[in-house]
Amino acid sequence: MSSSKNSQGMLVILGALLIQLSLGAIYAWSVFAKPLQASGWSTAETQWPFTVGLVTFALVMLYAGRILYTLGPRKLTIMGGIMLGAGYILAGITGGDSFWPILIGVGLLGGAGIGLGYVVPIAVGMQWFPDKKGLITGIAVAGFGLGAMIWVKLAGTWGGLIADHGTSTTFMIYGVLFMALVMLGSLWMSFPPNFVPPKMDQEAGKFDFHSSEMIRTVHYWSILSTFAIGATAGLMCIGLMKQFPSQALVGNGMPELSADAAAGTAMVVFAIFNAIGRIGWGKISDSIGHAVNCDHHGRKTSLMMMAASQGVFIIAFPYIAGIEYALYLLAALIGFNFGGNFALFPAITSDTFGQKFFGQNYGYVFLGYGVGGSIGPMLGGYLGDMNNFMLAFVITGVMNLVAALIISTAKIPSKQQEQDDVVDTPVVTVIPDLSEAK
Numbered sequence: 001m002s003s004s005k006n007s008q009g010m011l012v013i014l015g016a017l018l019i020q021l022s023l024g025a026i027y028a029w030s031v032f033a034k035p036l037q038a039s040g041w042s043t044a045e046t047q048w049p050f051t052v053g054l055v056t057f058a059l060v061m062l063y064a065g066r067i068l069y070t071l072g073p074r075k076l077t078i079m080g081g082i083m084l085g086a087g088y089i090l091a092g093i094t095g096g097d098s099f100w101p102i103l104i105g106v107g108l109l110g111g112a113g114i115g116l117g118y119v120v121p122i123a124v125g126m127q128w129f130p131d132k133k134g135l136i137t138g139i140a141v142a143g144f145g146l147g148a149m150i151w152v153k154l155a156g157t158w159g160g161l162i163a164d165h166g167t168s169t170t171f172m173i174y175g176v177l178f179m180a181l182v183m184l185g186s187l188w189m190s191f192p193p194n195f196v197p198p199k200m201d202q203e204a205g206k207f208d209f210h211s212s213e214m215i216r217t218v219h220y221w222s223i224l225s226t227f228a229i230g231a232t233a234g235l236m237c238i239g240l241m242k243q244f245p246s247q248a249l250v251g252n253g254m255p256e257l258s259a260d261a262a263a264g265t266a267m268v269v270f271a272i273f274n275a276i277g278r279i280g281w282g283k284i285s286d287s288i289g290h291a292v293n294c295d296h297h298g299r300k301t302s303l304m305m306m307a308a309s310q311g312v313f314i315i316a317f318p319y320i321a322g323i324e325y326a327l328y329l330l331a332a333l334i335g336f337n338f339g340g341n342f343a344l345f346p347a348i349t350s351d352t353f354g355q356k357f358f359g360q361n362y363g364y365v366f367l368g369y370g371v372g373g374s375i376g377p378m379l380g381g382y383l384g385d386m387n388n389f390m391l392a393f394v395i396t397g398v399m400n401l402v403a404a405l406i407i408s409t410a411k412i413p414s415k416q417q418e419q420d421d422v423v424d425t426p427v428v429t430v431i432p433d434l435s436e437a438k
Contacts, residue, residue, distance in 0.1 A: 008188075009128040013136070015188030016121030017143040019077060022084065022178040022185075023114045024147025026053050027274070029106070030242045030267065031152045034260075035167055039097040047239055047381035048099075052107030053114070054235060054373025058366050060115025065123075065363030069197035073120045073189040080120075081182025084113025088175030096168025106171075117182060118144075119366075120189050122346050123359045127191050133350055134289070134299070138282025138343035145274030145339050148238075152267055198356045207414060208354030211364050219352060222410040224368045227345050229403040230307060231372020232379070233314055233396035234338035239377040241267050241331065244389045245321045252322035262324050269328050270335035277339030281306060285344055296412050299348035303407045306344070310337040311400030318393045352412055 033046040068076055087109030094101035121140040129136040151174065155161045161170040191197075214220050242263050249259035281302055289298025313333045320326040349365045350358050376396065383392040 008192075011188040012121075012124055012128050012190075013139055015185040016125055016140040018181050018185030019081075019117055019121055019189075020141055020143030021147035021150065022081070022181040023118055024144040025084070025088070025151055025174060025178055026050070026057065026110065026114060027145065027148030027238055027271065028151035028155070029053070030239060031155045031162070032167060032170075033239075033242060035162055036097060036102075041097075041099070043243065043384045044378070044381040045099060047377040049103050049107040050235075050239055051373055051377045052103055053111035054377070055370045056108055056111030057115045057118070058368075058370025058373060060112045061119055061366050062115075062363035064116045065119050065359040065361070068119060068123060068359040069199075073124050073191065074186050077117050077120050077182060077186035077189050080113045080115070080117030081179050081186065082113070083116060084110050084182065085175040085177075085179025087111075087113060088171045088178060090175075092168045092171030092173075092175065096166055096171055102171075113178075119359060119362060121185075122362070124189055124191060126346070126350060126355065126358065127195050130355070132286060133295070133347045134282035134284075134286040134343055135279065136282070137346045138279040141342045141346075142275040142278045142339075144342065145271055145276075145278060145335070148274065149268050149271030152264070152271065156264055157261075207412070208356040209361065209413070210357055211360045214353045214361055215364060217413045219410045219413055220364070222406050223345065223348060223352065223365055226303060226307065226403045226407040226410075227341065227365060227368030228371040229396075229399045229406075230310065230338070230341045231369045232376040233310065233372075233400050234334070234341065234376070235372050236376035236380040236392060236396055237314065237317070237334055237338070238270070240380045240384060240389065240392070241270055243384065244318070244380075245327050245331075247389075248318070248322035249324065249327070254324070262327065266327050266331040270331040273332040273335035274339035277336035278343045280336065281340030282343035282347065285347060296348065296351040299344050299351055300407060300410055302340070303344050303348065304404045306337050306340045307400050307404035307407060310334065311397045311404070313337065313397075314393050314400060315397030317397075318390045348410070352410065 029050045033041075033043075036046050037043065064076060064080075087105040089105075090109065091102045091105035094105070096102075122137055125136045125140040126133050153159070155170055155174075156163075161173060165173075209217075245266050246256075246259045246263035249262055250256055254262065285298040285302040286295070287298070288301050289295035292298070313330055317330050317334065320330060345365055345368075346358075346362055349362045353361050379395070380389070380392045383389060
């Protein structure tokens with residue numbers, strides 16, 4: 001890479017981090033849960049804006065991936081920033097504790113804004129650094145996890161926004177900040193000079209799948225279901241990371257104020273390692289792939305390791321959440337693994353189904369995140385209202401162990417034209433994992 005191109009690539013990464021810092025606002029939702037409960041919301045109700053936001057995020061991203069190459073990355077990012085900021089401002093100007101305005105503002109509008117902007121830094125970064133897809137994707141989305149920590153602490157102990165100004169003003173401040181940061185980051189969202197945008201009617205190559213071809217392969221469903229399980233477990237943990245540890249620590253004899261502070265620290269630890277895990281697992285998968293000369297094998301092996309260990313950590317979590325320093329350790333490990341999803345799944349989508357139509361294809365894979373967002377937080381919320389947090393963690397932990405087995409079946413499909421004068425529909429076969437060089 002030339003010096004000027006390298007400099008532009010670094011600016012792309014900077015822009016990606018600024019954008020993702022704002023989009024990570026959705027992971028800071030739990031900081032609003034306790035004050036909303038104090039105003040009369042139930043545990044389940046506090047999870048509804050979070051759930052709607054996650055599902056809207058995933059569905060709108062599917063649309064964003066389809067218009068990315070026609071509208072362009074910069075315009076798409078700006079649209080996302082405006083919608084995200086407007087949603088939080090709407091939640092604030094309507095009182096800051098009213099269920100429906102928050103559901104619409106933070107959930108629908110905010111989720112849609114995140115969905116429009118999220119795919120852009122990933123797709124652009126992969127084009128600038130095609131030989132380091134795992135690492136670059138991890139860096140591009142690290143801001144998403146780091147943003148959660150920043151917004152949690154500004155609303156809490158660092159800035160005291162909620163305590164000093166209430167939820168209404170905090171929502172409005174965040175709306176303005178999100179809009180400004182995304183706009184700034186959009187300045188550097190552009191593909192490399194030699195990039196040729198794919199067209200939907202363009203013929204796909206041997207290892208480049210259109211979305212309609214991809215979803216007919218069993219390997220797509222293996223990847224999708226693994227993502228759905230990982231998202232279900234991780235998003236449930238995020239939704240409960242403040243409430244459950246606080247309750248467990250009080251039950252173990254810690255004063256309520258100290259327990260709340262410790263639970264807040266656990267949220268921050270989770271957020272920090274969520275960001276680190278995105279870079280860490282991306283780098284791990286690149287290293288494994290380079291060692292065996294097959295990027296796909298590196299992603300799959302990493303996903304198997306990540307899902308299996310996550311299952312163990314989540315099952316153990318409710319048993320140790322009442323022990324302060326053990327709580328921090330498990331929060332770090334679960335956060336690290338959860339963050340890895342967002343580096344590994346974009347990379348394995350590209351490695352498995354080709355880079356040409358990545359923008360559209362990853363939208364379909366990211367539907368797994370929407371499934372997780374619709375199940376995980378509500379599972380935790382409703383079982384929490386039943387005072388059965390333990391069951392929620394055990395269910396999702398076991399699901400992760402199953403996910404490790406599911407992803408082990410994923411291979412690289414290859415399209416072959418049938419040699420028949422009548423039937424010319426491509427069929428899907430499978431080539432061994434290690435036969436495809438990077």
